[in-house]
Amino acid sequence: MAQKREAVIQVRNLYKIYRIGENRVRALNGVSLNIYKGEFCSIVGPSGSGKSTMLNMLAGLEKPTKGEIVISGTHLENLNESQLVRFRREHVGFIFQSFNLLGTMNAVENVALPLMFRGVPRKNRLEKADKMLDLVGLSKHKNHRPNEMSGGQQQRVGVARALVVEPEIIFADEPTGNLDSNTSAEVMELMKKIVREQNQTLVMVTHDNHLASFADRIFHIIDGKIVQIEDNRGKGEVVRK
Template sequence: MDKVIEVKNLYKLYRVGNSVVRALNGVSFEVYPGEFCAIVGTSGSGKSTLLNMLAGLEKPTKGEVIVSGQHMENLNEDGLVKFRRENVGFIFQSFHLIGTMNALENVALPLSFRGEAKGSRLRKADKMLDLVNLRKHKKHMPNQMSGGQQQRVGVARALVVNPKIIFADEPTGNLDSHTSEEVMHLMQKVVREQKKTLVMVTHDNHLATYADRIFHIIDGEIVRIEDNRQKENSSNLESVGRHGLDGGEEGL
């Protein structure tokens, strides 16, 4: 299977006074199309630096970052901007919605940077707001929506450009636990139904369990990779074993 992201022997060193801090210390991994991957670690573990490298927002000290066949470390600033505009959607912790625009206009905004006609932009934005269950909030301004609703607008805005990859940086960091679960369910649904590749950074081990694979990062090194799909499959089999194929419980 083709890899959508390939990271090879990635280092990022910062000089702080007379000492050198290794934010990333020889990281290597792959992400495949249609996968939901979580990079999980505490503050200062290197997870946000890693996400910035994948998105081409920071240059590595050494190593390779290949995203959709492009070597990010070799692109100049114009090349990176063009690549992100054409291939990447972003979901942020602070929703970054524009307060003077309603939900529909906020979602349509990235398409205006591509020079798309207004009618086409609004049609696509309308469809994306349906997808994230905000049919009744299309004309609402950000200050008329809850945090969870604003983040749904953020998800719709990331999707409207039909990106190959979505990068999510602590996407539930400003939400309560119940709303966080709802947003994670939504992101899972998006990956499955829209066949998107999603890479999320989080400090929350529980939220990371929504991902297909979890990359645990400590002090700039990936210490283990957990595959959740195997767990899901085995728990589904156990469930079938317990309830029998016909006599399953309602709602399973």
């Protein structure tokens, strides 16, 4: 059961308040949750619900107004900007909606890029990128540039790039937003499979309830609050605030 597993992400009483003119907008309004190692979780909600703010907080891209975010024992809210950059580089992988691949590089080079920032020698990083592309089913597309691949293939490159740094946590922001429904399902199945096989922790933000349903647990967020938690592993858990 999840309760016996290690909580890799702990969020306690998290608030994010923006000042817009005279008004205060509560993007996050007292969120608390645990996410466990090896778990695929989705945060789902309509536009403006606070889900993207939540992801940015968890990834250390935005500072909370109040509350705690503990990832692998580190309190993110206490880190300065350079410490946050180092933390992301060492612990986190990102999958983006827009793929964010460099058009001048082939698939292997795109996947190897994060390793370059870590100072990994070229030969080593290309070998590792090569293996990751095998893992995501792109053995025949390693030398292709983004404009020579379909959207689904490009997003598989994006998944491989997130995995190549062996992150403790992968954050995915609307990862299939630019794909058709069949390709979206394929990418979701791939992400689910990799989380299982690599014992990774994946946190995905989406507005799409169907895509959210691929996850082990679904956090429904409305107006900056978690209003419901669905457990897809058999035991339903519902939280009302």
